[in-house]
Amino acid sequence: MASKRSSWQRTHTCGELTARHEGTEVVLNGWIENHRHHGQILFLDLRDRYGVTQVFCDQEVAGTVSGTFETLRRLGAEDVLSVRGTVRRREGDKINKNRSTGEIELVALQVTVLSEAETPPFEILDKAEANEELRMQYRYLDLRRRPLQEAMQKRARFVTAIRNYLQDNRFIDIETPILTKSTPEGARDYLVPSRVHPGKFFALPQSPQIFKQLCMVGGLDRYYQIARCFRDEDLRADRQPEFTQIDLEMSFVEEHDVLDMVEGMVIHGLREGFGIELPQPFPRFDFFEAMEKYGCDKPDLRFGMTLIDVTELAKKSDFKVFATAVATGGTVRGICAEGAAEKFSRKGIDELTAFVTGLGAKGLAWAKVTANGVEGSIAKFYEGDKGKELIAAMGGKPGDLLLFVADQKKIVLKALGDLRLKVGGILGLRDPKVFRCCWVLNFPMFEYNEDKGRWQFAHNPFSAPVDWDIQDFGKDTDQIRSRAYDFVMNGWELGSGSIRIHRTELQARVFEFLGIGKEQQRANFGFLLDAYKYGGPPHGGIALGVDRIVTLALGREGIRDVIAFPKTAMAYDLMAEAPGSVSAEQMAELQIVSTAKPQP
RNA sequence: GGGGGCGUAGCUCAAUUGGUUAGAGUACCGGACUGUCGAUCCGGUGGUUGCGGGUUCGACCCCCGUCGCCCUCGCCA
Numbered sequence: 001m002a003s004k005r006s007s008w009q010r011t012h013t014c015g016e017l018t019a020r021h022e023g024t025e026v027v028l029n030g031w032i033e034n035h036r037h038h039g040q041i042l043f044l045d046l047r048d049r050y051g052v053t054q055v056f057c058d059q060e061v062a063g064t065v066s067g068t069f070e071t072l073r074r075l076g077a078e079d080v081l082s083v084r085g086t087v088r089r090r091e092g093d094k095i096n097k098n099r100s101t102g103e104i105e106l107v108a109l110q111v112t113v114l115s116e117a118e119t120p121p122f123e124i125l126d127k128a129e130a131n132e133e134l135r136m137q138y139r140y141l142d143l144r145r146r147p148l149q150e151a152m153q154k155r156a157r158f159v160t161a162i163r164n165y166l167q168d169n170r171f172i173d174i175e176t177p178i179l180t181k182s183t184p185e186g187a188r189d190y191l192v193p194s195r196v197h198p199g200k201f202f203a204l205p206q207s208p209q210i211f212k213q214l215c216m217v218g219g220l221d222r223y224y225q226i227a228r229c230f231r232d233e234d235l236r237a238d239r240q241p242e243f244t245q246i247d248l249e250m251s252f253v254e255e256h257d258v259l260d261m262v263e264g265m266v267i268h269g270l271r272e273g274f275g276i277e278l279p280q281p282f283p284r285f286d287f288f289e290a291m292e293k294y295g296c297d298k299p300d301l302r303f304g305m306t307l308i309d310v311t312e313l314a315k316k317s318d319f320k321v322f323a324t325a326v327a328t329g330g331t332v333r334g335i336c337a338e339g340a341a342e343k344f345s346r347k348g349i350d351e352l353t354a355f356v357t358g359l360g361a362k363g364l365a366w367a368k369v370t371a372n373g374v375e376g377s378i379a380k381f382y383e384g385d386k387g388k389e390l391i392a393a394m395g396g397k398p399g400d401l402l403l404f405v406a407d408q409k410k411i412v413l414k415a416l417g418d419l420r421l422k423v424g425g426i427l428g429l430r431d432p433k434v435f436r437c438c439w440v441l442n443f444p445m446f447e448y449n450e451d452k453g454r455w456q457f458a459h460n461p462f463s464a465p466v467d468w469d470i471q472d473f474g475k476d477t478d479q480i481r482s483r484a485y486d487f488v489m490n491g492w493e494l495g496s497g498s499i500r501i502h503r504t505e506l507q508a509r510v511f512e513f514l515g516i517g518k519e520q521q522r523a524n525f526g527f528l529l530d531a532y533k534y535g536g537p538p539h540g541g542i543a544l545g546v547d548r549i550v551t552l553a554l555g556r557e558g559i560r561d562v563i564a565f566p567k568t569a570m571a572y573d574l575m576a577e578a579p580g581s582v583s584a585e586q587m588a589e590l591q592i593v594s595t596a597k598p599q600p
Numbered sequence: 601g602g603g604g605g606c607g608u609a610g611c612u613c614a615a616u617u618g619g620u621u622a623g624a625g626u627a628c629c630g631g632a633c634u635g636u637c638g639a640u641c642c643g644g645u646g647g648u649u650g651c652g653g654g655u656u657c658g659a660c661c662c663c664c665g666u667c668g669c670c671c672u673c674g675c676c677a
Contacts (some may be wrong), residue, residue: 036640039633054637076628096637119628125638129626130611133669186677201645206677233676234601447677457677568669 008082008532010113015051019103021087028053028106029114029145032079033124035072041074046081046106050148052320054096054105055083065110072108078117132560137574139565151562155550158273159226162246165268169261171224171248176211178228183524185461185516187231190241198591202232209544210247210528213462213500216539217531224248226546228417232571237558238492238548241571246495249541255483255499258540259284259439262487262495266437266544274553282437287481289422289441295417297443300491301436303429307333310393311408314406319381321365325406333412334365334404336394337423340370341401355422356405361415365404369396378404421491430490432555437489442466446473446514447481459484461525461566462507463498464540473513494549497542504532 003570005011010029017026029049044055059069063086075081085106094285121138122130126146135142142148163173182189182203189203195408205211207229215223227247235241246265250258258494263282270276283301290299292308314322322332337344344352353364367374373387382390394402403423405415424430445465447458455477457463462483473480487495501507507529511521521529547559567573 036637037633038636038639041634041636043636043639056635058634060634088633094635094637098637102637119610123638131606132671133607133612136669183677189657189676230642231676234674236676237671237675246653460677463677547671570668572668575670 007084008114010082013050014046014048014053015085017053017101017104017106019089020103022089023335024087024453025109026083026087026106027084028080029080030080030492031117031124032075032077032081042069043105044072044075044081046083047144049153051101052099053101055085055108056088056105057108061107061109063109068108068111071111071113075113075572076118076119078120079113080115080117082112082114095403104559107411114454125350133568133574135558136566136568139575142325143564147556147561149556151235151550151556152564154273154554155546155562158269158550158553159546161272162265163226163271165265166222166224166248169222169265172220174215174220174223174225176205176208176215176225176227180205180211180525184520185457185524187233187428190230190232193590193592195590206231207245207596208247209460209462209543210525212247212529212541213528213536213539216249216251216500216534217534219537221250221251222249223541227543235569235571236559238551240547240559240563241567243559243563244546245543246546247541247543249539251537251539253499253538253540255441255485258497258499258542259485262497262542262544263437266487266549269549270435270553273550276553278433278437279433282439282487284439284441287440287443291413291417295413295415295420296491298486298488298491298493299438299440300421300424300430301426301438302431302434303427303488305335305337305412305420305424305429307335307420308394309333310390310404313390313393317381317386319365319378321363322381322404324408330407331409332404332406333416334394334402335416335420335423335429337401337403338397339399340423340427341399343427344401346536347497352403352419352423356415356419359406359415359418360411361407361503363405364419365406367402367404369398370401375400376402408493432490435489435553437487440486440488441484442481443484443486444478445480445484446477448478457514458482459496460498461510462528464506465499473510483540484543487542489549489552492548493545494553495542495553497540499538501538502532502536502538504529504536507532521599 008029012027012028014030026375028046030046033045033047034111035053036043040060041058045052056453057069057072077457084104085108087104088107089103089104090240100328104552120141122134122141124141124144128135128145128147143152179192179202180193182201187206189206192202192204194200194202208225208227212223212225225247227245228242229245230242232241233239261319263280267278267280270278285293285299286298290297293299295307310333311326311331315325315326323330347364349364356364366376367376367378367382367390369391373379373381373384374391388413396402403414403419444458445463446455447454459482463484466481466483470480482498484496484498486493501510508521547562550562551559554562556562565575572578
């Protein structure tokens with residue numbers, strides 16, 4: 001092995017040399033991170049993926065090849081270097097305690113300049129000082145920064161752990177088409193023109209959904225894929241036009257089979273990938289339960305402060321706002337912020353009030369719990385026993401802050417759900433180093449689209465209803481539940497799945513109910529409906545967003561921070577300058593004409 | 601598609617609210633320096649103030665348009 005190594009090639013990495021290598025002769029390769037010149041001696045910090053090692057050079061050291069000092073003297077940041085030298089132990093205050101390699105340095109004997117670098121457009125520092133636009137344009141330089149290196153390494157470790165777990169559980173890694181068919185439901189598709197079928201287009205998959213279900217019909221029994229998905233919608237900090245899912249599907253299962261399997265997978269993946277230990281089991285909430293307790297369908301379980309219904313108490317209240325809300329069919333609910341009375345001044349509460357009114361609430365009623373009762377905006381309506389009754393209902397104790405919203409239920413849940421997160425954030429209860437997972441089950445099957453004036457899928461066209469034998473989807477439509485579930489961590493929706501409809505007849509009736517006619521069914525999903533005619537097994541699965549999981553696990557700002565080559569919010573690749581123009585010949589070959597106005 | 605923020609030296613920012621030669625730190629270049637570790641000290645190079653137009657005696661600053669980046673609502677079955 002050693003004989004195959006060229007003289008300039010590294011024997012060690014920049015992260016592994018320690019005091020036990022003292023006296024050995026080694027070769028390191030890496031980038032110059034920093035250089036410090038002192039006349040007769042100089043120091044360099046040499047960086048690679050594994051760490052940073054200080055290189056020392058003295059004009060007069062025995063064994064130094066002539067010219068070594070002069071070469072190092074003229075080099076600068078980001079030049080790529082091979083250094084042969086001797087490992088020397090550092091003593092006393094020469095030790096750098098901030099580095100794993102800080103107890104040694106490499107005394108340079110001979111150097112080879114592997115590549116000289118122009119002054120980079122921004123400095124390669126752990127803390128990103130250059131703006132993100134510039135860093136995306138020179139992403140290959142940004143990738144040299146330790147936070148990105150860490151993200152890429154841990155992401156890979158996480159994905160590998162997931163693969164191992166699924167492999168060990170008899171899942172088969174199956175590739176599904178990237179060139180597939182557009183379906184009008186759901187997100188906007190990315191399209192690819194076909195040359196040999198002029199005027200026809202492939203679509204890039206929004207997810208491998210249909211194909212994984214066909215894998216079940218195909219008897220593959222347990223499928224998984226680390227799958228790239230594409231959606232042409234406007235972007236956010238947590239959305240990219242292409243993103244990665246852990247996609248899986250299982251045959252002959254019920255909800256708990258999928259949930260148990262995925263729970264084990266997530267625990268294994270976060271442990272192996274990031275050293276995170278998740279508390280088990282993950283609580284499982286019914287959709288309506290989650291809405292009632294947390295005011296949202298993706299509860300952040302890092303703290304309590306659940307929504308409490310005080311409608312019964314409000315009914316008999318002298319406080320008109322409460323009484324009126326109840327009398328007009330509304331509800332009154334509140335949250336109890338433990339020990340928060342001191343932390344919110346009148347001005348602070350005014351800000352919370354502005355926050356909830358911005359969400360559609362008419363106002364925010366508040367009360368600080370004291371030893372004697374309550375004080376605050378509603379105190380005069382809650383003197384004596386009434387106040388004690390309210391405090392008891394809210395589970396309050398002296399020093400707590402009670403916040404109430406009275407309105408129609410939908411508004412109350414939204415306002416308090418968001419307020420809970422905001423107050424929790426202000427009180428420091430949303431620690432990014434704490435991780436709490438849960439499941440939300442039995443989502444409504446349909447939701448009413450006001451604009452289009454019709455019902456549509458709330459989740460996924462293939463999710464089975466809780467009641468297999470349901471006959472009429474038009475009756476109490478908003479009460480119909482599907483066997484859909486979401487995986488949630490720290491208030492982020494990280495995965496979504498369901499038990500599927502595996503019977504042609506039921507699937508056809510769901511489509512019909514939504515006004516998707518026979519012809520359209522055939523055109524869009526014909527092959528899936530056909531497949532079920534030939535024996536589709538009961539099955540279900542889930543897809544989890546890899547980018548979001550990694551972002552959360554590493555405590556990063558957005559998913560761009562864990563994607564090697566991300567795009568901007570305008571779905572543009574600043575580095576590759578994609579999308580770009582194509583030649584008239586290419587357009588002609590595809591029989592495509594652009595109607596876009598030429599850009600100056 | 602709507603709302604908000606930002607755009608000044610390679611990079612990060614400032615410029616007394618419209619005033620005369622647009623500054624600082626850092627990077628870079630040169631010099632000094634035998635123990636630094638974001639070295640220090642001395643000196644130097646570096647500007648189409650995103651772009652186009654307008655108002656004004658005078659514009660980084662005000663107005664209109666435009667481009668780009670970020671956040672957000674809509675959207676994302």
